[in-house]
Amino acid sequence: MFRILRCLLICSIAVSMVNIRVFTRAMSTVAKSFSAFGVVPDVIPVAPKDLATVKYPSGAVVCQGNVLSPIKAQVIPQVSWKASPGKYYTVAMIDPDTPSPEVPKFREFNHWLVANVPGDNVTAGETLTTYFGPTPPPGTGLHRYVVLVYQQTGKLYFDESRLIFAVTRIWFSIHKFATKYGLGTPIAGNFYQSEVSLGLGKVPLINSLLGR
Structure with a gap:
């Protein structure tokens, strides 16, 4: 009986150690990606501990700096995270690279801001800024689009x-907010990059999004 209990205790400790390692690795990955792409310190001083899941109806999925076509991100995404019952959250999406990453004189562009979100039910929250999909000016390179959950x-x-x-929407600061x-x-976040090449500037949809 003692041997069985001892074996169960050892297995329990081993599983706990694995879970701790996985959690630590996830935290490290989020922090590293936010720093590697300059989201820390350009947008926030400290990276979130958890990764938010961000999926667009087009099928595009946000993954720590991956590149998405702006056309695939024009509709409000589904955002989820480890929400606690009875808690309220604020969800934001900003572009710190407006009008260009080299000269971000309008930093930050407020693309989306929803407050008083019950749990992770964003549609039930209070919209402070309506969703405005990514519209980086043609030829300005990759812009970062950062989604944060507070x-x-x-x-x-x-x-x-x-x-x-x-x-x-310009000159917004999510950190000051x-x-x-x-x-x-x-507590959670994610981000992607998007750009419009000079050639794509001739596409009618892109022109309409840019107000041209």
């Missing part, structure tokens, strides 16, 4: 202007 202290009142038009409302550091 856990709120409770259901909050946000005295922000509701943004719809593109011209009102989080500081203003006491959101702390993001």
Whole structure:
């Protein structure tokens, strides 16, 4: 009987060690990718611990800096994370590379901002900024599109202007926004890159997205 209990204890410890290693590796991967692509410190000072799952209806999936066509990311994505029951969250998507990565004088462009999200049910949240898909100017190279999730202290009142038009979305700072409302550091996040080549600037859809 003692041998059986001893064996079970050893197995339990071994499984726990494996889980800790997997968790630590995941944390390390997220932190490394956010730093490698400059999301830390360009957007936030500290990387989130968990990776948010971001999937577009087009089938495009966001994966820590992968490159997606802007055409495949024009519809609101499905965002999920390890949400706690009864908690409220804020979800944001920003572009820190506007109008170009070399000269980001309009940093950051506010692409999407939803607050008071119950659990991970983003559609039930309060939209502060309507979704605006990636529209990097042709020839400016790859832009980073960062999705962040913050856990709120409770259901909050946000005295922000509701943004719809593109011209009102520049010079946003998700870090300052989080500081203003006491959101702390993001608990989850993900990001991708997107660009429009000079040749694609002639495509009618891209022109309409850019207001041309």
